[in-house]
Amino acid sequence: MKKNIFILIMFFSIIITLFCRAGNVNGRDSVSDIKIADYEYSEIENPLPVPPLLKNSSTDPLKASFSLTVQKGLTEFFKGTGVITYGYNGSLLGPTLRFRRGQSVDISVKNSLNEVTTVHWHGMLVPGDVDGGPHQIIKSGGLWHPAFKVNQPAATAWYHPHGLGTTAVQVYKGLAGLIIIDDEVSDKLNIPKNYGVNDIPLIVQDRRFTSEGVPVYMTSMHDMMQGMLGNTILVNGTVNPVLKAERIRYRFRILNGSNARVYDFRFSSGLKFHQITTDGGFLEKPYYTESIRLSPGERAEIIADFSELKEGSILYLKSGNFDILKIVVSGTQKDITVIPEELARIDRIPLEKSQGDRYFSLQGMGPGVNINGKQFNPYRIDENIKYDSVETWHIRNVSGMGMGMMGGGMMGGNVLHNFHAHGIQFMITDRGGRIPSPSEQGWKDTVLIEQNEDVSVIVRFLYKGVFMYHCHILEHEDNGMMGQFKVN
Ligand SMILES: [Cu+2]
Structure with missing residues (x-):
């Protein structure tokens, strides 16, 4: 009996909370008049964009200075459907920050939104006062100048907002960017490392689009329970992305930047690949596998070898029924990279x-x-x-x-x-x-x-x-x- 009453109370509180929060990202619709697309909205393919590397304005190699502006913009996920999104130094997502171990980094963050935000360096080992959690609020129009020393192994990390009760909606609106850390270990490895050429970042996120191609947020009971799951996958902010690849080895830095979706990444052809990192850096040895599971916030770098594929081969990076990235393989380029037997020494804690x-x-x-x-x-x-x-x-x-x-x-x-x-x-x-x-x-x-x-x-x-x-x-x-x- 007690349990039933508890469940009833939970049920009504969920309903009430849901209705208070539901609606269009742009604040337009109520729950009842949204038509959710139950299929991929469009078949039009887009070249996979690569987030630019942010310019380091310091000339001292031991230092790095970066500027970020958190801003509002307009994004056409589908042609002719411009919607308001958030980004760093642009309308959606942000540039990639590249740090070196040993560097002193300072970052100037300007908040041009009409609401407060914070910028959390997810995966970075930094003191609490510059971590960018809910205590380091940047007011609308305000500036924040965190500075820290990079002292951790080479890795792929990321940055995103972390305001009190606003993380989910601000990330959903587009606030996320990658961080790459290099060190002497990553320098020495002869793995693919030419950013945007054979070292490709993949920020994987899902969004729920209406049949008109407009992203909506929190429209069903499930969203409150399981977190917001979308019906369409974005990679680096783009729907239906295509990568034109050479027949060489590629390193993909995969970030699950989704609010709630867990992915089991694999290639459609069953092609096996080498996982080389976890969130915080290199594995000791590459792990040869055919799939990798990443929950929100997790990262992994993998190396996929396309050299044995036939000219013109098409494969997909998939998860479940979702085609995440279409890859068209062709060309005769030489590849001097290798998949090393040993990657790094890990100082395990006994x-x-x-x-x-x-x-x-x-x-x-x-x-x-x-x-x-x-x-x-x-x-x-x-x-x-x-x-x-x-x-x-x-x-x-x-x-x-x-x-x-x-x-x-x-x-x-x-x-x-x-x-x-x-x-x-x-x-x-x-x-x-x-x-x-x-x-x-x-x-x-x-x-x-x-x-x-x-x-x-x-x-x-x-x-x-x-x-x-x-x-x-x-x-x-x-x-x-x-x-x-x-x-x-
Ligand atoms: Cu949870």
């Missing part, structure tokens, strides 16, 4: 160094999602951690518990969460009682946790300040599935 355990229970649903029974409170520090200490964190997704009826049917079964923490890179030591797959045996800052699954990670805390930990399904984060830890 398990016996762990000085303590902490437990994080990802639970609840819809507007009630929480961690350890608590929803986010910016004025509360949830975990106090000693600087330079090593801990084991045990993260559990218990969303399904006691929710049999709703979890099984209407809500679509498996409730996924993932766990991202700022200011750290961790190593997964245990996934569901097993050692993790080779695909996850590198530095991570975001990890997918399926329903009723336990994941343990070991981590050393080398940066001081207040940091967030949260579910990176952005609607869950904004609904309060987030906490704060303080390293001191």
